[in-house]
Amino acid sequence: MRNFTLTATLSATLLALPLLGLPGPGFAAGGDDWNPPKPTDTTKTCRGKRVWDAEKGRCVRPKQSSLNQDELFDAARELAYAGRIIDAQAVLAAIPDQADDRVLTYWGFTQRKLGNLPLANAFYEQAIAQNPDNLLARSYMGQGFVEEGQFGLALAQWQQIRARGGAGTWPETSLRRALETGATSSY
Numbered sequence: 001m002r003n004f005t006l007t008a009t010l011s012a013t014l015l016a017l018p019l020l021g022l023p024g025p026g027f028a029a030g031g032d033d034w035n036p037p038k039p040t041d042t043t044k045t046c047r048g049k050r051v052w053d054a055e056k057g058r059c060v061r062p063k064q065s066s067l068n069q070d071e072l073f074d075a076a077r078e079l080a081y082a083g084r085i086i087d088a089q090a091v092l093a094a095i096p097d098q099a100d101d102r103v104l105t106y107w108g109f110t111q112r113k114l115g116n117l118p119l120a121n122a123f124y125e126q127a128i129a130q131n132p133d134n135l136l137a138r139s140y141m142g143q144g145f146v147e148e149g150q151f152g153l154a155l156a157q158w159q160q161i162r163a164r165g166g167a168g169t170w171p172e173t174s175l176r177r178a179l180e181t182g183a184t185s186s187y
Contacts, residue, residue, distance in 0.1 A: 049090035062094030101130040105137040139171030143184040
């Protein structure tokens with residue numbers, strides 16, 4: 001009976017989603033930004049686990065760069081968007097504040113893309129513990145649940161995103177689409 005009730009609730013919710021009038025197709029690389037990161041020399045020039053360091057005028061290992069935490073995060077995000085997951089992880093590892101909820105979110109994302117769903121969820125849970133309003137962590141976690149066929153758990157994350165003021169944001173819309181189609185975001 002419980003599975004039927006959950007299935008009926010999910011079905012009714014998914015049928016109602018198009019009526020909500022949420023934004024149409026769009027892509028994001030994170031947060032509320034509907035645009036992918038612009039390619040920089042990190043993805044255009046650097047190979048492997050390296051980032052572009054403008055001060056040095058060349059590609060360097062992330063820990064040897066002059067990039068600050070936000071610049072390293074942006075480089076990790078850009079690499080992840082480019083599908084260079086292992087390279088993105090090398091940049092994430094160089095970020096000084098590993099407890100930052102954004103960093104934890106992207107550790108989760110990269111682990112999920114590598115197929116390590118339990119580890120990904122552990123990172124997402126840490127990110128959400130740091131910041132319960134981290135809508136991107138909730139969306140990525142929900143998309144992982146969709147990949148696992150755990151639609152009830154995915155729906156719960158979607159509901160949390162909406163309850164926390166995230167209606168119409170990229171995290172909400174991308175998770176809604178995953179629930180509707182079964183296809184998750186590749187970034």
